Amino acid sequence: MTMQAAELVKGIAKLASLPEVCIRVNEMVDDPRSSAADIGSVISRDTALTAQLLRMANSSFYNFPSNIDTISRAVTVVGERELRYLVLALSAVRTFSNIPVELINMASFWRHNVYCGVVARLVASKCHVLHSERLFVAGLLHDVGMLVMMNRAPDLEKQALVATAESGEKQQYEAEIELFGFDHAEVGGVLLQQWNLPEALCETVGCHHDIGKAENARLDAAIIHIANVIANRAELEVGYKGPLPQVDPRAWEVTGLSEGVMAEIGDEAVPLFAESWAMIQPIVRHA
Numbered sequence: 001m002t003m004q005a006a007e008l009v010k011g012i013a014k015l016a017s018l019p020e021v022c023i024r025v026n027e028m029v030d031d032p033r034s035s036a037a038d039i040g041s042v043i044s045r046d047t048a049l050t051a052q053l054l055r056m057a058n059s060s061f062y063n064f065p066s067n068i069d070t071i072s073r074a075v076t077v078v079g080e081r082e083l084r085y086l087v088l089a090l091s092a093v094r095t096f097s098n099i100p101v102e103l104i105n106m107a108s109f110w111r112h113n114v115y116c117g118v119v120a121r122l123v124a125s126k127c128h129v130l131h132s133e134r135l136f137v138a139g140l141l142h143d144v145g146m147l148v149m150m151n152r153a154p155d156l157e158k159q160a161l162v163a164t165a166e167s168g169e170k171q172q173y174e175a176e177i178e179l180f181g182f183d184h185a186e187v188g189g190v191l192l193q194q195w196n197l198p199e200a201l202c203e204t205v206g207c208h209h210d211i212g213k214a215e216n217a218r219l220d221a222a223i224i225h226i227a228n229v230i231a232n233r234a235e236l237e238v239g240y241k242g243p244l245p246q247v248d249p250r251a252w253e254v255t256g257l258s259e260g261v262m263a264e265i266g267d268e269a270v271p272l273f274a275e276s277w278a279m280i281q282p283i284v285r286h287a
Helices: 005-012 020-029 036-044 047-057 071-078 080-096 106-126 133-141 144-152 154-167 172-180 184-194 199-206 218-234 249-255 261-286
Strands: none
Touching: 005 144, 005 184, 020 036, 020 080, 036 047, 036 071, 036 080, 047 071, 047 080, 047 261, 071 080, 080 133, 080 144, 080 261, 106 133, 106 218, 106 261, 133 199, 133 218, 144 154, 144 172, 144 184, 154 172, 172 184, 184 199, 199 218, 218 249, 218 261
């Protein structure tokens, strides 16, 4: 079967469209004429999103010393670009939680992605990356292409899942490449491009399984790659004796980190994940 990632994305475009508030915020952040009050006014029209953003702004995710009680203050304190990423994160989870997917448990899917996002921020801090909120969002969205494939080509994606399970060593993205000619990372990158999101974010998601393909966001792609491996290892059952997911050596080279950082980051991630998942879970459950 021959197809392209763009074909799958085109087929799901109407189902997986970002809400208007997210599109407007994305546009306004890039418009120098828009003020924090203007952006806050647009966000405040969505009461559920407003409540979720204020909860996140007041969490240990940011650890601000004083309470943030309005969106306009959140825009000022957190920053316009950082808040754009949080709006995107929450909107994307809501959008995809409404798409019918029968091959996986959606709560488990989002738990993995939230954990990956939390770990990505911690890895980014080890690399002294500034404004690491984008890495949380990249981690949160790194597998959205999988949902597109499960919705648009469920039979083929099921074959990929079965091949991965039966092999014991083959990764899902490798099975997808054999069956589709591309993997869920590429599909995710194409979808984010369709959403007119920052090119660096599109490339980070699209190249997290093959960081050598990243041209302008190789560090971010390497960080998400490492975070994904840490998340996959954390999900292994107690007593698991099979081969461990491995980090591409290129990711260590690009980030300047080493294998020893994985256990350290895993310990740091636990409390941050619990709080972040508590904020994301209601969206998944009530969508």
